Amino acid sequence: MRTALIVSAAALSLAACSTAVEAVRGPELAPIGYPAALVPTSQVYLPTPEEQRAARAASANSLWRVGSRTFFGDQRARRVGDILTVNINIDDRAETQNSTNRSRSNDISGGVTNLLGLENALGRAFPGGFDPANMVGMEGQANASGQGSVSRAERVNLTIAAVVTDVMANGNLVIQGRQEVRTNREVRELTVAGIVRPEDISSANTIAHTQIAEARISYGGRGDISRMQATPAAQSLVERFSPF
Template identity: 50%
Template sequence: MTSRPIRPARALLILAAALPVAACGSQVDRLKQVGQAPPLSAIENPTASPGYRPVQMPMPVTEPVSYAPNSLWQSGARTFFKDQRARSVGDILTVKVRITDKAELENSTERTRTSSDSLGVQGVIGTQLLKILPDGTSADALVSSEGDMSARGTGTVNRAEAVTTTVAAVVTQTLPNGNLVIEGRQEVRINFEVRELIVAGVVRPEDIASDNTIDSAKIAEARISYGGRGQITDVQQPRYGQQVLDIILPF
């Protein structure tokens, strides 16, 4: 027995019929919770959840432990007590992001060009040309051209941005001179909108404070991105067709 393929029109009808049933089920669940607080989700094993993937991060090289007789210093420690600041691959430090940007620019340009050219032929050549050219043609002005072009443009930029937040970053690499390469990512989902903060760059261990924090202004080759994705961001962006037209249209 062979099954007949489902036509696109039939598939749309089945989907349209299933949507109200699914919506009705969710509405019934909401009606059951009238006057009650929203229930909390049960505690489950996160490794058993669908789509779970184990985290793989750069890890430091295992250092052999050495003991010195009659010594109070710990091997690998910078001070008498163990230093809690990040210094090895896999360590975590807190980045204090403080961005205050303000710019006011104004530009105005104006360009004007006027040109005039004329060409005439005298003597025997001019006399012969007049015989074959229409009546009323002058040999002094066989060819003439005039051009006038003007362009004017103005532009104004008035921008003010301020971002103040913190994000935890992981040391991903140790450079030969001792500097640390860090990268941190933070995602927060509120309803149907995801806010994403990314911080990456190179820091000096000496710039890390005693509380294992560092200011974003002390990050070399800093790459800081703060944005979002979701329904609100999608509505604020122009449609793909409009973006394509803005790129390919010359006018």
């Protein structure tokens, strides 16, 4: 238990230190590396020495070299490590408007003309006046009205190179790409991931974002401007958990 607390405290201190350094120096770009989130842990990326020697060896009386990728063949991505271009062109608009109006009213009354002669005694008990014909009376009314509207417009036109990180059993390709651009003290981040069919990849080795299944596209940034535009953490907590 004590060890866990020490590790947690160390992690929090490192996170706070990283945040402070970023606030002073500005955001840093992430190191270049192979996309790891969707890559199988058992995947081998580099060929063995035997495969390298076989690739350099040429067959007798042949223009084809063993291990060559292609001659006049298809250059589209189809294996782990291949790169393809993703064209992101999002131009969505949505507008919804709803109006609800509901009303209900009820009126119930009842009386007793004779009650073993006790109706007169009840009249004496209520000197302000008593009418046996109107002993019970109830009224109710309920009104509800609601109105809501949604208007949304999104437009993103970007291009990013993605890497094939896995080939599924049915031949579909799992892709993932990430791009970072730093301008002064602001970093713009673009990520894309999903599953594509090899036959949807064009002859130019490109694919549209609408042809990516389970697409995950993120476009954002971090830095001084993004931090100033964000709501403070304490205010966000108050707004989220406030019952009023």
